[in-house]
Amino acid sequence: MKKTVFETRMADRIDELKWLYMELYDNDSMFAELCDNIYRFHQERNDSLKRLDASREQDPAWYRRNDLLGMMFYIENFAGNLQGVRGKLDYLQENQVNVIHMMPFLDTVPGRSDGGYAVKDFRKIREDLGTMEDLEALTADCRKRHMSVCMDFVMNHTSEDHEWAVKAREGDGEYMSRYFFCNDPGYIQEYERHVPQVFPTTAPGNFTWCEANQHWVLTSFYPYQWDLNYGNPRVFNEMVYNFLYLANKGIDIIRIDAVPYIWKILGTPCRNLQQVHTIVRMMRIISEVVCPAVLLLGEVVMEPVKVAPYFGTPEKPECHMLYNVTTMCTTWNAVAMQDTVLLRQQLDIMNSLPKNDLFLNYLRCHDDIGWGLDFPTLESWGQQEVPHKRFLNQYFQGYFPGSESRGELYNDDPITQDARFCGTTASMCGLEAAIFEQDEAKMRRALDKDLMLHAFLMTQSGIPMLYSGDEIGQLNDYSYKEHPQKYDDSRYIHRGVFRWDLEPLRKQEGTTQKALFEGISQLVKIRKSHSVFDCDAASYTYDVHNPKILGMLRENADSRFIGLFNFTGEVQPAWIQEEGEFTDLLTGKKLELKDLALPANGFLWAVREK
Ligand code: GLC
Secondary structure (H helix, E strand, O other), rough: OOOOHHHHHHHHHHHHHHHHHHHHOOHHHHHHHHHHHHHHHHHHHOOHHHHHHHHHOOOOOOOOOOOOOOEEEHHHHHHOHHHHHHHHHHHHHHOOEEEEEEEEEEEEOOOOOOOOOOEEEEEEEEEEHHHHHHHHHHHHHHHHOOEEEEEEEEOOOOOOOOOHHHHHHHHHHHHHEEOEEOOOOHHHHHHHOOOOOOOOOOOOOEEEEEEEOOOOEEEOOOOOOEEEEOOOHHHHHHHHHHHHHHOOOOOOEEEEEOHHHHHOOOOOOOOHHHHHHHHHHHHHHHHHHHHOOOEEEOOOOOHHHHHHHHHHHHOOOOEEEEEEEHHHHHHHHOOOOOOOHHHHHHHHHHHOOOOOOOOEEEEEOOOOOOOOOHHHHHHHOOOOOOHHHHHHHHHHHOOOOOOOOOEEEEEEEEEEEEEEEEEOHHHHHHHHHHHOOHHHHHHOOOOOOOOHHHHHHHOOOOOOOEEEOOOHHHOOOOHHHHHOOOOOOOHHOOOOOOOOOOHHHHOOOOHHHHHHHHHHHHHHHHHOHHHHOOOOEEEEEEEEOOOOOEEEEEEOOOOOEEEEEEEEEEEEEEEEEOOOOOOOOOOOEOOOEEEEEEEEOEEEEEEEEO
């Protein structure tokens, strides 16, 4: 008899899945339970999603083309609730956005939520945002408009109010074994010796005392976020069921939050352990069986050598996509340094990775900028890590001569003198200072810088992700300081409410909103209509013998593209000798690429058709 689709998918993968599961858990009955549930979730998946699965299986490169543009937002900030988002899909489409990342929206406890990253119930939507039915209605609307929806799957920890944590707090051993409890101070000391802290100032230490059961519990992030013990197969199985449940609500992209942290072994830094890869690989296999339309986006905020392994190998893939975090922070380093040498080196590393590795590129996200630069290289050039970070933080706060940026430090650690940085793109580009000072020239510079950075973003291979509000140059929002649940987390400075009152100005002549909205729209339009921006095009840095200018070359069978980006506030020469006639993609004018002068904070996108 002919095998069903499910049987075929399962038959192709069961051996590897079983092998990996047994390697970690050596537990036949739990594996059998997992398989039963894999089948159940497949049965429960609705027909519309099954059709999508089939079409994406036929076209596995669907997410690798140049026509994708993402936007991320907090639902409450952007549209109040899930129903509100449905009403704003036209606006998102006007932005040419076809991937939306909605920040955590599952049930959480106000004041102990870490922006929603402390989940109380994986099967319930936060009441103020709506219901599961609303989510399904939204994802169905999006599907009709060919838009994909991304959500966070916070798998490293639960809220201390999750039902498992509540039972564990009461001393129920079955539930305690789903977390890491201990009452041996020696163990804790040893753990702290090897494991760096995530929030050294806002949440110091890796353990939190639990009065009720007289144990310490592992809390790598905030004290109310209890790390799950994936050494326990019950935890893995149940979290997989939660993942599949959410996938079946019509989610297209699952962002696996803080994935490097999910496996812990005393005496190691508890980051990126081999078992993490086994778990991600199993999730990939399981999703390919139940919901092959779904993509895994790994949140690995680390340097490229540690990030790339999360793609797995072509034979044994793990994540479909990863964040290009090092390029993001190195871009801001280039802004402050007015020098692109380190950025160029970083891009050379990225360009040398296999073409199959797909990155999500961005200028800003909801988190701080962590300055995870290539410090060994900087040190070989005589720049030490601590003073260099201090310079960057001074620069972006606007304290360094010549800086027009505004923003705030995050997790300023008095001991290591380390700090991260928060601010919106527009404020970091100088728009906030310019508007405050009513300085037209500064305003022009800020807009030019902002657009140049967006052009650079759109030039990179992968999926560009905009932060909602950046399209109209939204500024830092200091109101979080008056909010009892937010005042001590400066990341809220760039997580402001979307300014619908300013949004109409994008249609009004002479406004900053119009300059940015139209500028970014034009870039997106060009990017979507030229195959040279496709991931499969070759991509290299391009030397114009001036470190103040970043040069990028993209090439495919149809065309040769040159992008030049001036990271300084002065006109800069680009020493370049290209054969043939190019077209300026923004103006449509013909031009020769021979020794050019690039305006202050300017950029050029030029293409020669073959
Ligand atoms: C991720 C999120 C961040 C959150 C952390 C803990 O890094 O991006 O906002 O604080 O996970 O869940």
